Amino acid sequence: TQPKNRELLADLNQAQRDAVTHVGGQLLVVAGAGSGKTRVLTRRIAYLLAERKVHPGQVMAITFTNKAAAEMRERVVELVGRRANAMWVSTFHAMCVRILRREAKVLADVLAGSSGVTSNFSIYDADDSRRLINLVARDLDIDPKRYPPRGLAAQISNWKNELMTPLDAKAAAASDAERKAADVYPEYQRRLEQANAFDFDDLIMRTVELLRASPDVSEYYRRRFRHVLVDEYQDTNHAQYVLVRELSGTERTESGTEPAELCVVGDADQSIYAFRGATIRNIEEFERDYPRAHTILLEQNYRSTQTILSAANAVIARNSGRRDKRLWTDSGEGEAIVGYVADNEHDEAAFVAGEIDALVDDAAAGFKYSDVAVFYRTNNQSRVFEEIFIRLGLPYRVVGGVRFYERREVRDALAYLRVLANPQDTVSLRRILNVPKRGIGDRAEAAVASYAERERISFSDALRVAATSGSEVGLAARSANAIARFVELMNELGKLVEADEPPADILEAVLERTGYRAQLDESDDPQDATRLENLTELVTVAREFGEMPEAFQTEADAVAAAEDAEAAGVDEPEQATLAAFLERVALVADTDSIPDADGDAEDDADDSDDDAGVVTLMTVHTAKGLEYPVVFGTGWEEGVFPHQRTFGKDDELAEERRLAYVAITRARRRFYVSRALVRSAWGQPMYNPASRFLDEIPAELVEWRREEPTNGATSGGLPRAATTWGRGGGFGNDSAQARLAAGGMRSTSFSGWKDDWKKTAALELAVGDRVNHDKYGLGTVVSTDGSGPRATATIDFGTSGTVKLMLMGSVPMVKL
Numbered sequence: 156t157q158p159k160n161r162e163l164l165a166d167l168n169q170a171q172r173d174a175v176t177h178v179g180g181q182l183l184v185v186a187g188a189g190s191g192k193t194r195v196l197t198r199r200i201a202y203l204l205a206e207r208k209v210h211p212g213q214v215m216a217i218t219f220t221n222k223a224a225a226e227m228r229e230r231v232v233e234l235v236g237r238r239a240n241a242m243w244v245s246t247f248h249a250m251c252v253r254i255l256r257r258e259a260k261v262l263a264d265v266l267a268g269s270s271g272v273t274s275n276f277s278i279y280d281a282d283d284s285r286r287l288i289n290l291v292a293r294d295l296d297i298d299p300k301r302y303p304p305r306g307l308a309a310q311i312s313n314w315k316n317e318l319m320t321p322l323d324a325k326a327a328a329a330s331d332a333e334r335k336a337a338d339v340y341p342e343y344q345r346r347l348e349q350a351n352a353f354d355f356d357d358l359i360m361r362t363v364e365l366l367r368a369s370p371d372v373s374e375y376y377r378r379r380f381r382h383v384l385v386d387e388y389q390d391t392n393h394a395q396y397v398l399v400r401e402l403s404g405t406e407r408t409e410s411g412t413e414p415a416e417l418c419v420v421g422d423a424d425q426s427i428y429a430f431r432g433a434t435i436r437n438i439e440e441f442e443r444d445y446p447r448a449h450t451i452l453l454e455q456n457y458r459s460t461q462t463i464l465s466a467a468n469a470v471i472a473r474n475s476g477r478r479d480k481r482l483w484t485d486s487g488e489g490e491a492i493v494g495y496v497a498d499n500e501h502d503e504a505a506f507v508a509g510e511i512d513a514l515v516d517d518a519a520a521g522f523k524y525s526d527v528a529v530f531y532r533t534n535n536q537s538r539v540f541e542e543i544f545i546r547l548g549l550p551y552r553v554v555g556g557v558r559f560y561e562r563r564e565v566r567d568a569l570a571y572l573r574v575l576a577n578p579q580d581t582v583s584l585r586r587i588l589n590v591p592k593r594g595i596g597d598r599a600e601a602a603v604a605s606y607a608e609r610e611r612i613s614f615s616d617a618l619r620v621a622a623t624s625g626s627e628v629g630l631a632a633r634s635a636n637a638i639a640r641f642v643e644l645m646n647e648l649g650k651l652v653e654a655d656e657p658p659a660d661i662l663e664a665v666l667e668r669t670g671y672r673a674q675l676d677e678s679d680d681p682q683d684a685t686r687l688e689n690l691t692e693l694v695t696v697a698r699e700f701g702e703m704p705e706a707f708q709t710e711a712d713a714v715a716a717a718e719d720a721e722a723a724g725v726d727e728p729e730q731a732t733l734a735a736f737l738e739r740v741a742l743v744a745d746t747d748s749i750p751d752a753d754g755d756a757e758d759d760a761d762d763s764d765d766d767a768g769v770v771t772l773m774t775v776h777t778a779k780g781l782e783y784p785v786v787f788g789t790g791w792e793e794g795v796f797p798h799q800r801t802f803g804k805d806d807e808l809a810e811e812r813r814l815a816y817v818a819i820t821r822a823r824r825r826f827y828v829s830r831a832l833v834r835s836a837w838g839q840p841m842y843n844p845a846s847r848f849l850d851e852i853p854a855e856l857v858e859w860r861r862e863e864p865t866n867g868a869t870s871g872g873l874p875r876a877a878t879t880w881g882r883g884g885g886f887g888n889d890s891a892q893a894r895l896a897a898g899g900m901r902s903t904s905f906s907g908w909k910d911d912w913k914k915t916a917a918l919e920l921a922v923g924d925r926v927n928h929d930k931y932g933l934g935t936v937v938s939t940d941g942s943g944p945r946a947t948a949t950i951d952f953g954t955s956g957t958v959k960l961m962l963m964g965s966v967p968m969v970k971l
């Protein structure tokens with residue numbers, strides 16, 4: 156059906172309409188949650204195509220996740236038809252990969268440190284990059300205990316997000332740890348180049364460098380993309396900010412190209428990625444950086460009930476230094492927020508499951524499973540929900556938490572493919588060198604690595620030398636033979652790639668000929684059966700990928716887009732090559748994207764009308780930008796949410812509070828909030844007081860289904876009826892808390908409240924104190940927090956890990 160342009164504006168308010176139809180220059184839309192920012196962005200694109208006759212090839216839209224990109228594309232196609240497929244709608248990372256592949260030749264010419272780059276480069280994810288940093292740090296004799304690779308990697312990532320080169324980093328490094336990271340940085344970059352690989356941060360940084368170094372390339376993209384649109388602008392980091400500026404331009408170029416129309420939308424209160432270098436500054440200073448920019452505020456919320464909105468507003472109001480926003484809704488009061496204090500995490504999960512069941516059963520309420528989302532602060536909290544959902548037969552999926560692409564066997568299989576696509580990919584090559592075991596031991600690997608260093612050649616090339624002349628590399632004949640067989644195997648497999656066989660066939664061949672599948676087949680370990688299933692799943696993903704180019708729903712769409720692209724003189728739609736498959740996988744597996752629970756890269760199909768869909772489980776971070784009729788906010792406890800790591804750090808606590816704001820504002824009609832009195836962490840019971848965010852929700856908005864008991868005499872189960880003390884979530888009753896804190900038992904049953912606690916005084920500890928714990932052994936106090944019943948200490952128990960413990964109660968620990 157051909158859309159009527161009028162309809163594009165019909166269901167928008169005046170401010171939204173202004174944003175959609177605004178012509179020229181830069182446009183900033185700042186507004187609270189649920190005010191229609193994403194809707195404005197989508198409509199604006201549709202309006203550009205339908206009304207202002209902009210060619211789809213001139214539009215670049217940037218979203219925060221692959222899923223959001225797919226949805227936006229789908230919406231625009233619905234509004235203006237399939238020719239919209241020629242737009243670029245993607246994440247920053249995907250967009251940069253596309254540019255870098257296209258410009259690999261130029262890149263190799265104009266950028267120092269990129270001479271080894273070809274268009275089949277590998278994309279290193281966080282794990283790959285940590286492995287490489289580990290190798291570099293080892294070669295530089297950096298003590299991994301004092302300077303863990305994770306920390307070095309984080310520091311280098313921060314520098315890249317600030318567009319700081321190794322030289323900049325060296326000059327800026329202020330602490331010992333930073334100086335070590337600055338030593339690693341240039342060598343790490345050299346090895347990346349040698350491996351023909353980019354890490355995620357490089358994708359952005361190198362694209363910026365490319366645009367700056369090559370006026371031709373820069374001019375090409377400026378001329379091409381006349382419209383640049385960015386959603387979730389508050390979560391862009393400095394590098395991304397500069398990238399947007401380079402792409403859209405601020406001044407007319409020498410050859411007369413005007414800056415693109417730039418439209419960014421965001422909400423400073425929803426900035427939740429500062430830990431990855433995101434900076435609200437980008438919003439706050441947009442007007443300064445673009446003096447002619449036009450700003451539009453949206454104030455009406457269309458998503459939530461007044462109750463939900465009031466709760467969210469009250470929580471975020473506690474953050475200082477923010478612009479106060481007047482967000483209102485005319486959708487009515489709605490239902491009260493439901494609160495629940497659980498005995499433990501299992502009880503909490505049982506409550507959530509029971510409530511979901513009741514909601515879906517209630518025909519009058521009209522909720523489906525797919526209307527419900529359960530949020531938690533960290534991924535590991537999903538397990539308890541999964542267990543009970545499975546037991547009760549409640550359909551669910553975990554978003555982002557399953558980490559299909561992080562499983563060992565999946566990574567191994569992909570590493571083979573990556574080496575086949577890019578033989579210089581050292582990290583992948585070393586990963587599979589002796590997997591499955593083929594007699595190439597650590598010593599042989601080390602000999603090849605040091606030969607490569609000595610001769611300044613790549614590991615891959617050194618391996619080839621070893622295969623033909625083991626003695627040259629200093630290898631025993633047996634190792635050299637094993638390496639020769641491996642090189643031969645990879646050569647054979649490489650022929651399949653040269654012949655452009657479908658990725659799925661190449662993958663099958665890898666699993667067969669390397670003996671990887673046989674080894675799992677023969678194993679008695681039940682885990683290996685799961686591994687086989689996962690590999691089968693990976694083959695399926697590859698198979699499906701091969702069948703249809705990305706982003707096209709039907710053959711006709713693909714053809715139409717190809718014609719469109721041709722007419723506009725833009726890129727061909729992507730081919731289903733091995734490189735394209737690997738790129739797709741790398742981007743789907745990106746931590747800021749949302750792969751489906753079962754790990755396949757297909758779009759959700761759970762919203763179809765004829766099925767009730769599934770409940771979604773996810774972290775609050777992944778929920779950004781989404782909305783659900785019913786939301787369960789779980790684990791609202793001090794130490795969990797806000798996360799313990801943020802205690803005592805004002806800026807990080809402010810970020811946690813924004814996260815709470817994001818959580819509440821995802822809900823359309825119902826919001827539940829729960830916490831557990833006891834939660835096991837590291838196999839130990841933790842007694843966490845109510846989250847401060849819970850206290851910040853006005854009491855009159857919450858209806859407590861179950862509160863914290865006031866009376867210590869209960870045994871065999873907390874009273875189900877609510878006993879009131881203050882506001883249920885509050886922290887007004889020290890004796891109750893003391894009783895809770897005095898546990899020491901691990902209760903896993905839903906009513907598992909035992910009365911074997913004993914009341915003891917809190918252990919007094921200070922930073923630096925040495926302790927001996929019955930289970931963890933000797934440790935040193937690294938930090939303390941809270942006082943009285945809230946007192947906790949974080950203690951480093953060496954190889955047993957770092958553990959946070961409540962100090963009140965029968966802690967099996969003595970101060971030394």
Ligand code: ATP
Pocket residue numbers: 166167168171186187188189190191192193194195422425456457458779780781782820
């Ligand atoms: P967030 O900050 O969470 O990303 P947002 O500002 O992007 O939120 P949207 O997701 O675009 O908000 O919109 C929130 C909801 O309100 C959506 O369901 C959207 O369809 C609806 N909506 C937005 N504007 C209107 C309108 N003018 N009339 C009716 N519904 C609207």
Ligand code: MG
Pocket residue numbers: 192193194386780
């Ligand atoms: Mg949005």
